[in-house]
Amino acid sequence: MEKETRLSPDQLYRHCNTELLPFKTTETLEPYAGFFGQERAVEAMEFGIGMKRPGYNMFVMGNPHTGRFSFAIESIRSKAKKELKKTSDWCYLNNLEETRNPIVIQLPAGKGWVFKRDIKHLIEGILTELPAAFESPAYQRKKSKVERDFNRLYDQAIEKVDSLAREHSIAVYRDAGSIGFTPVVEGQGMDEAVFSQLPEDVRDEFTRNIAKLEEYLNEELASMPKWRREAGDKMKVLDRETARNAVAPLIQPLREKYHNYSGVVDYLSQLESNLVKNALDIIEEEKPNEARTDLARRQYMENTFGVNMMVDNQKTKGAPVVFETHPTYDNLFGRIEYTSEMGALSTNFQLIRSGALHRANGGYLVLESEKLLEQPFVYGALKRALKSHEIRIENPMSEMTGMGTITLAPQSIPLNVKVVLIGTRETYYLLQELDHDFEKMFRVVVDFDEDVKREPATIRSYARLMKTLADEEGLAPLNRQAVARLVEHSSRLTEDQELLSAHVGELVDLLCEADYKRISNRDEIINDQHVEMALQAKERRTSRISSKILDSILNETVLIDTDGEASGRTNGLTVLGVGDVSFGFPARITVTVNPGNRGIVDIEREVTLGQPIHSKGVLILSGYLGHKYAKDFPLTLSASIALEQSYGYVDGDSASMAEICTLISALTDIPIKQQFAITGSINQYGEVQAIGGVNEKIEGFFNLCKTRGLTGSQGVIIPKANIRNLMLKREVVDAVAEGQFSIHAVATVDQCLELLMGRKAGQLKEDGAFTQRSVNALVVKRLREIAKAKA
Helix, strand or coil, X not given: CHHHHECCHHHHCCCCCHHHCCCCEHHHCCCCCCCCCCHHHHHHHHHHHHCCCCCECEEXXXXXXXXXXXXXXXXXXXXXXXXXXXXXXXXXXXCCXXXXXXXXXXXXXXXXXXXXXXXXXXXXXXXXXXXHHHXXXXXXXXXXXXXXXXXXXXXXXXXXXXXXXXXXXXXXXXXXXXXXXXXXXXXXXXXXXXXXXXXXXXXXXXXXXXXXXXHHHHHXXXXXXXXXXXXXXXXXXXXXXXXXXXXXXXXHHHHHHCCCCHHHHHHHHHHHHXXXXXXXXXXXXXXXXXXXXXHHHHHHHHHHHCEEEEECCCCCCCCCXXXXXXXXXXXXXXXXXXXXXXXEEECCHHHEECCHHHHHCCCEEEEEHHHHHHCCCXXXXXXXXXXXXXXXXCCHHHHHHCCCCCCCCCXXXXXXXXXXXXXCHHHHHHHHHXXXXXXXXXXXXXXXXCEEECCHHHHHHHHHHHHHHHHHHCCCCEEHHHHHHHHHHHHHHHCCCCEEECXXXXXXXXXXXXXXXXXXXXXXXXXXXXXXXXXXXXXXXXXXXXXXXXXXXXXXXXXXXXXXXXXXXXXXXXXXXXXXXXXXXXXXXXXXXXXCCCEEEEHHHHCCCECHHHHHHHHHHHHHHHHHHCCCCCCCCEEEEEECCCCCCECCCCCHHHHHHHHHHHHHCCCEXXXXXXXXXXXXXXXXXXCCCHHHHHHHHHHHHHHHCCCCCCEEXXXXXXXXXXXXXXXXXXXXXXXXXXXXXXXXXXXXXXXXXXXXXXXXXCCCCECCCCHHHHHHHHHHHHHHXXX
């Protein structure tokens, strides 16, 4: 059995034949155009970009370092530049009828800044022409005439009263705007002293006449408010006519220029009406308690009639492509800013700021899904915007607190954008599960492959890709031995001899590190030695934890045997992942068996350290024992399984083959060879199934054996299904080739038992019994004894 299951050195590592690389250096190769191994993603991206119906937004999913981001950006930008669809400029203008609701204007790309410039020139013209119009002689004459007409009516009324007063020897006098009466004697008005000396009947007569005159005066001046209103109305008409005559010639050219844009024409009419109505407020030199300087007047005009340029697409070619790196609510949907005046916050339409959605309107918005979901309120608001096809600038906190300051409510902007989310598969499936609207809004999935088939054509394409990446990074060319070594390392990254990794980011890092080694060695070309040195250097940089674990085994803090025999004890293999580094190391598995009916107890699960998949693997052991050994009697036993000196969470079922072999050893008291380490999962029929991390596991046990001293009898037992996953380090392959270490691949539990115990597992005969004195026969015998003892 040992010879049948032993793997040859050629099976442990698949070399890349340099004859598949017909070049000396990558300098002579053509650059690689496109995206390596992503034909499915390219097709999906083209469909997503070309499909213009609502809801066909895209989710680009895959692991980091696969080039998904650069692929999405480059694909969208190349397509967007060719789109004939014209983009728009967007401006906010003051709603002069309701300032709380600024209005939005859509103009063709490049017209926005022209419109803003025209309005600025209009404001400058108004600030010049409007004061001049009110200072003109014509206006002053008309104003004086209105004042004279009012004064004439007033004077005529006073003259009538004065004429009547003279008939009664009474004089009319004016004092500080008031009108009074005084008796007259010999042409002179009397003071109170003289008046008091007159006879009483004369005084009474004067008093009665003065009373009558006052009544007559009131009657004559009763129409004075009417005269004042009429004069005021005439002044208003005069002011408005003057203002209109000054403003209309300035606005009319703009009406003609923008006659095709109804929103602009309506705004210009509104602007003209407002200027005509409030002309004096604009030109007056002073307000109460406030000096109106030219700067303040200009600022007032800008804040009232200026243009807030929200989106300027004059330099945009094709459709806009916007990538928002920090998708907060404000950065995505825009915001309203405030200024502090005298301790109070105030705002106006000029303080409305655009967001990424505004800038991407009419084109493409690229977001990282994980960053999007980190921000509160953003995902829900994005869904509402895509559903309603409009962008609203709101304060999301006001909905949560129920309190909000008085602020602006800008008119919404129509939204026509294709959103591209970039994220992991986990995020995609999570959104798909938790959000029922997600599938309707993101109908196009651009799924990035993690690997590519390792074929001659793809290897040559891989070489061209390396040439392109090296040129982009400013690195030296590679010879074909270096390319072959990178191909082999790529297969190791995928843990498959038949595949190449599509993680372009990791390849770039390795190329840069290999070039660093080239520079250190003062070589001109990157060769395979530089690549090997870069890989070894990275391993040394990240080997602190693995070295600590190895030291703890060597100094027997952690108990692991690599020779001898023992019952109920074997070496399992585990993989520890820390950040982006993973490494394997052995772990002792022990089993004790005694009569009872507790079944197989997983100690890891009992103390809540065993995770679900590990617990599943242990439960399968009972199914296997019952199916294979206890067909005609009840399976009754008590067994405890433990992963010794393990103090963290344990997951995965890759220890189930080691556990069943250890359980059988404890049950039959047949010792297990400790020079072997085992990995593999089993099903209830005893078939050995593939596991992950096989290279790291083998290398972890090899490092321990090498440090203690290779004896030639040490080795690792793996599932047969994992042979294609083997891409072991050169030192392991060399040790196998020299007979110092062995790797065995098994397909059944019986094959593993024969290797571990050095005796036949036993075949099932026609009478339903196993071969005498075989391992399986001893298992059945022992289980029967336990069942009888229990009975």
